[in-house]
Amino acid sequence: xxxxxxxxxxxxxxxxxxxxxxxxxxxxxxxxxxxxxxxxxxxxxxxxxxxxxxxxxxxxxxxxxxxxxxxxxxxxxxxxxxxxxxxxxxxxxxxxxxxxxxxxxxxxxxxxxxxxxxxxxxxxxxxxxxxxxxxxxxxxxxxxxxxxxxxxxxxxxxxxxxxxxxxxxxxxxxxxxxxxxxxxxxxxxxxxxxxxxxxxxxxxxxxxxxxxxxxxxxxxxxxxxxxxxxxxxxxxxxxxxxxxxxxxxxxxxxxxxxxxxxxxxxxxxxxxxxxxxxxxxxxxxxxxxxxxxxxxxxxxxxxxxxxxxxxxxxxxxxxxxxxxxxxxxxxxxxxxxxxxxxxxxxxxxxxxxxxxxxxxxxxxxxxxxxxxxxxxxxxxxxxxxxxxxxxxxxxxxxxxxxxxxxxxxxxxxxxxxxxxxxxxxxxxxxxxxxxxxxxxxxxxxxxxxxxxxxxxxxxxxxxxxxxxxxxxxxxxxxxxxxxxxxxxxxxxxxxxxxxx
Amino acid sequence: xxxxxxxxxxxxxxxxxxxxxxxxxxxxxxxxxxxxxxxxxxxxxxxxxxxxxxxxxxxxxxxxxxxxxxxxxxxxxxxxxxxxxxxxxxxxxxxxxxxxxxxxxxxxxxxxxxxxxxxxxxxxxxxxxxxxxxxxxxxxxxxxxxxxxxxxxxxxxxxxxxxxxxxxxxxxxxxxxxxxxxxxxx
Numbered sequence: 001x002x003x004x005x006x007x008x009x010x011x012x013x014x015x016x017x018x019x020x021x022x023x024x025x026x027x028x029x030x031x032x033x034x035x036x037x038x039x040x041x042x043x044x045x046x047x048x049x050x051x052x053x054x055x056x057x058x059x060x061x062x063x064x065x066x067x068x069x070x071x072x073x074x075x076x077x078x079x080x081x082x083x084x085x086x087x088x089x090x091x092x093x094x095x096x097x098x099x100x101x102x103x104x105x106x107x108x109x110x111x112x113x114x115x116x117x118x119x120x121x122x123x124x125x126x127x128x129x130x131x132x133x134x135x136x137x138x139x140x141x142x143x144x145x146x147x148x149x150x151x152x153x154x155x156x157x158x159x160x161x162x163x164x165x166x167x168x169x170x171x172x173x174x175x176x177x178x179x180x181x182x183x184x185x186x187x188x189x190x191x192x193x194x195x196x197x198x199x200x201x202x203x204x205x206x207x208x209x210x211x212x213x214x215x216x217x218x219x220x221x222x223x224x225x226x227x228x229x230x231x232x233x234x235x236x237x238x239x240x241x242x243x244x245x246x247x248x249x250x251x252x253x254x255x256x257x258x259x260x261x262x263x264x265x266x267x268x269x270x271x272x273x274x275x276x277x278x279x280x281x282x283x284x285x286x287x288x289x290x291x292x293x294x295x296x297x298x299x300x301x302x303x304x305x306x307x308x309x310x311x312x313x314x315x316x317x318x319x320x321x322x323x324x325x326x327x328x329x330x331x332x333x334x335x336x337x338x339x340x341x342x343x344x345x346x347x348x349x350x351x352x353x354x355x356x357x358x359x360x361x362x363x364x365x366x367x368x369x370x371x372x373x374x375x376x377x378x379x380x381x382x383x384x385x386x387x388x389x390x391x392x393x394x395x396x397x398x399x400x401x402x403x404x405x406x407x408x409x410x411x412x413x414x415x416x417x418x419x420x421x422x423x424x425x426x427x428x429x430x431x432x433x434x435x436x437x438x439x440x441x442x443x444x445x446x447x448x449x450x451x452x453x454x455x456x457x458x459x460x461x462x463x464x465x466x467x468x469x470x471x472x473x474x475x476x477x478x479x480x481x482x483x484x485x486x487x488x489x490x491x492x493x494x495x496x497x498x499x500x
Numbered sequence: 501x502x503x504x505x506x507x508x509x510x511x512x513x514x515x516x517x518x519x520x521x522x523x524x525x526x527x528x529x530x531x532x533x534x535x536x537x538x539x540x541x542x543x544x545x546x547x548x549x550x551x552x553x554x555x556x557x558x559x560x561x562x563x564x565x566x567x568x569x570x571x572x573x574x575x576x577x578x579x580x581x582x583x584x585x586x587x588x589x590x591x592x593x594x595x596x597x598x599x600x601x602x603x604x605x606x607x608x609x610x611x612x613x614x615x616x617x618x619x620x621x622x623x624x625x626x627x628x629x630x631x632x633x634x635x636x637x638x639x640x641x642x643x644x645x646x647x648x649x650x651x652x653x654x655x656x657x658x659x660x661x662x663x664x665x666x667x668x669x670x671x672x673x674x675x676x677x678x679x680x681x682x683x684x685x686x
Contacts, residue, residue, distance in 0.1 A: 050657070050661065050663065051656075051661060053661055053662075053663065054660070054661045054662050167553050167556060167557050170549070170550075170553045171511075171514060171550060171553050171554065171557075174546050174547075174549055174550035174553070175550070177542075177546045178521065178543060178546055178547070178550070181542060181543040181546070185539040187539060188530075188532040188533060188538065188539045189532070190528055190529045190530070190532065190538075190539035190540075191528075191529070192525070192528050192539060192540075192543060193521065193524060193525075193543070195524075216607070219603075220600055220603055220604065223599055223600055223603045223633070223634060224596050224597075224599065224600045225596075226596065226599075226635070227634045227635055227636075391636050392634070393630070393631045393633075393634025393635055393636040394631055394634075394636060394641075394645055396630070396634060397626070397627045397630040397631050397634065397645070397649075398627070398649060400607065400626075400630065401623060401626070401627065401649075401653060404610075404611075405653065405657055405663060405665070408663070408665070409657075409661075409663040412663075412664055414611075414614070414615055414666065417611045417614070418611055420611075421604075421607050421608055421611050424604075424607065425604055428600065428604075433510050451542045454542065455537065455541075455542070458536070458537045459536055459537075463536065463537060
């Protein structure tokens with residue numbers, strides 16, 4: 001009951017002109033970003049960050065979360081209609097969504113996507129509201145060994161779930177962890193890797209790593225591939241046909257499975273909507289009743305990835321709000337926005353009356369956001385799809401500028417732009433050499449927290465490292481982390497017997 | 501052999517970086533630790549892990565023929581560059597690597613010059629340069645985007661969001677201040 005009354009208070013806060021306006025802007029921007037192939041949802045949230053500096057914290061977080069929610073949905077339009085996935089999340093939609101459209105049922109394919117996004121979004125927001133309070137109460141009882149174990153789990157997951165080479169993932173993670181050690185250390189105040197440069201003594205802001213590697217790096221990658229402009233011609237009688245209740249009943253197993261996958265993958269730090277989307281499609285291929293028909297344009301092939309992608313949003317917000325640990329790239333930026341406004345997410349924000357009001361306002365905005373996203377998706381599909389015709393060279397030039405302004409405004413320090421440009425080049429090289437960027441970014445974000453929890457544990461328990469395994473919660477999470485990391489290592493050489 | 505060297509190059513570079521950083525990590529002041537794990541432990545542990553993975557990949561580079569590894573990608577990339585050079589005469593747009601080199605150079609030049617030229621001038625020049633490098637050739641649109649876009653960014657960030665953007669030096673500073681007065685930004 002207490003949760004419901006807090007949520008009602010949240011709705012009252014959101015239903016003010018400023019917050020509603022910000023929510024609407026966030027929804028539109030999120031859809032636009034998702035439609036454009038050169039812009040990922042993480043980049044979109046990065047680009048919106050500088051606009052939040054002058055806002056109060058509630059509208060700032062509402063704007064970013066609205067973009068995050070809609071970013072998991074907008075790319076579906078172009079994936080289904082033109083075989084152009086706006087986001088990596090939308091790649092599984094090509095297999096059944098585009099095929100269904102090519103089979104003469106584009107309206108139905110769009111309808112299934114809309115329904116799946118609505119279902120996954122609403123369910124995950126409900127789960128987030130219901131679970132955040134209890135998880136925060138549990139988090140209050142945890143000590144540094146448990147926190148370290150959770151972070152360790154996140155770091156191993158991002159390497160093992162990231163796909164591609166485990167070695168490259170590990171190298172990327174190590175570089176991220178090293179970046180987080182630059183400057184004065186939290187425990188002893190010793191200077192590390194600063195080389196006498198004042199800017200380095202302050203450390204490297206993880207936002208610079210993130211904006212550089214994801215934002216500018218992606219622009220350079222697209223520049224290398226060659227910018228293009230899609231020609232989408234006449235859209236004719238483009239519309240969305242929602243599925244009937246009877247049809248929904250037939251895919252209820254796929255809905256349940258993919259919602260669960262989305263929520264769980266979202267909660268795991270480091271694994272975001274893209275992984276949720278692929279894992280859900282894979283689960284459908286293994287356990288679905290119509291698994292043999294996947295790829296031929298069946299609703300289950302659309303419902304599974306879209307439901308999971310949108311459901312991952314609520315899941316990713318849970319560790320962010322309750323423990324201050326971001327579950328995805330977008331939540332890492334939202335964490336940055338919280339901190340820029342002087343609020344450290346964690347269990348304490350649920351016990352602080354003012355901050356808990358703000359959190360429930362964000363929850364309420366996410367309910368309205370999912371609803372608004374579907375309304376926009378239903379009625380505004382034609383103008384949204386037209387965005388594809390923007391010349392990519394123009395869009396990319398402005399993306400770089402937004403990245404620069406966003407990075408500069410964090411500390412009003414021009415030296416940060418050098419760091420940003422360097423990470424942009426690194427992001428490009430990572431892409432070319434197939435080093436995943438996510439471990440680098442997550443390492444730079446969680447590195448200092450991982451180190452401080454590790455060091456505090458070692459100091460408190462007289463350098464006894466077995467404490468990570470002998471305490472029940474820490475031990476269970478550490479075992480999970482090791483399993484998550486070792487399993488792909490065992491399968492990996494077996495899968496790739498290419499030694500000459 | 502070229503293939504194997506190209507495949508090994510990124511890992512060799514990273515191994516060298518790890519070695520150099522490890523050397524610097526040995527010099528971290530550990531006097532405050534007094535018998536406990538010191539501030540050098542964490543970076544050294546990470547560097548050892550980085551070095552081990554690099555050594556493993558280096559060893560693999562001379563045994564495996566998998567083009568999906570980083571080195572394999574570098575090799576393909578070099579082939580790309582050489583291929584692009586071979587066929588440069590037959591390809592109309594800028595070669596890919598040249599395009600990226602120009603884009604990166606423009607970005608670095610912007611970072612270097614924004615403090616001197618001021619945000620408005622530097623941004624207008626950068627937007628125009630980057631759009632041209634990107635292959636767009638409608639000059640009227642480029643001019644409008646560069647000047648209009650730069651002006652719009654100044655208005656949004658200095659008048660609405662209150663970000664203090666660089667004004668430049670000398671005549672460029674005077675220009676920026678005149679522009680801001682014209683826009684009503686104080």
